[in-house]
Each structure stands twice: as C-alpha cells, then as structure tokens.
Amino acid sequence: MTLPPDLLYTSEHEWLRIEGEHATIGVTAFAAEALGDIVYVALPAVGQTVAAGTPCGELESTKSVSDLYSPVTGEVIEVNDDLAATPESIGTDPYAQGWLFRVRVEELGETLDAAAYADLTRAG
Template sequence: MAVPTNLKYTAEHEWLLMDGDTATVGITAYAADALGDVVYLDLPAVGATITAGEACGEIESTKSVSDLFAPANGEVTEINQDAVNDPSVLNLDPFERGWLFRMKLAGDVDVLEPAAYESLIAGK
C-alpha cells in the first residue's frame, strides 16, 4: 500500500496535508481498507474546536462504527460535503477526493513522517 510522501500521518491512521497553519485531513488507505466499505460519515461541524487525540466524528462501515480522532488542536473550517454524500469515496480515493475536513491549526502538531508511518503499518 503506497504511502504518499507529501503528507504527514498520525498513529490513528489519519493523514494531514499541511499548508502553513491550515491542514486538510483524511484517513489513510490502510484505515479505509481495515474499515471495509464506508457507508456513513459524521464529521465535525464547521466552526467546531477540536482537540488532538479526542473523537471528533464517526466513520461507519459495513463492518463497524469507528471514531474519527482529531489529528491536532484547531478549528474546523470546511468539510468535504461530497464525501458525506458519497462515503464510498474514502475507499476509492482516500488521499484525494476522500479528504474529510480542513482545519486551522492551533499550536504544535504531533505527526509522523511518511517513513515512520510506513514502519507503523508494516508492524501490524
């Protein structure tokens, strides 16, 4: 499974595309594969303040319901309504069309570099 090198990652299998103090957030292909067919998304509301490591939404698949964890502290500035309308995009294209939300970052972000994330998923 390819791990894009332009992204940062969390141990909870989220990816972040950093652009200054803004980040686009999604789940990795590894997470999407482990979830199975995604059928429903509950994303944080625009304007919501989220805290790193805390649940900020849910992803429901044909296998289970999983919490979506905030990858960093900050405020949600946009959600991907296309993904809410068609959650299967997370399985089809998790690193592009399947992004979940954008956020304005507050403070430091604790993320993994691509090589560290690859090592994490190789150990599973």
C-alpha cells in the first residue's frame, strides 16, 4: 500500500491534507478496501460544525455501514457532491477524486504521519 507522504492520517482511517486554514478530508485506501464497494455516502452539510474524533457521516458499502469521523474541529465549507452519483470513486481514487469534505480548521485532532499510519495498518 502506497501512502501519499504529504498527508496526515488518523487511527480511524481518514486522511487529511492541510492547505492553510483548510483541510480536505477523505478515507484511506486501506479503509476503502476493507469496506468493499461503497454504494452510498452521507456527509456533513456545508456550514455544519464538526468535532475532531466524533462521527460526522456514514459510508455504506455492500458489506456494512461505517461511521465517518472528522479528524479536525471546524466548519464544513465544501462537500464532494460528485460522490452522490459516483460513490465508488472513494475506492478507486481515494486520495484525489474520492475526497469527502473540506473544513475551515479550528483545531486539529490526533493525527499520524504516513510511516506511523503504515505501522498501524500492518499491526491491525
């Protein structure tokens, strides 16, 4: 599994890309593979405040429904509306087209760098 080294990761298998005061958030390839074929995505609404480490949405696959956790606290400023029609892009391109939402960051939750996240996925 190749992990983009410029991203941060969480133990709940989300990734985030920090760009100034904003963060783009998605789920890792590891999580997408574990979920299987993703068929529905419930994301937080634009304007909603999300809190680091708490559920803010759901990913439904042919196998199960999984909570989506926010890795940051802040206001949602954009969601990937394309996922309504193509939720499978989370599995096929999780670090680009499969992004989930963007947040104006107030506080960063607990994160891991790529090496630490790789160790976590090997251990788990």
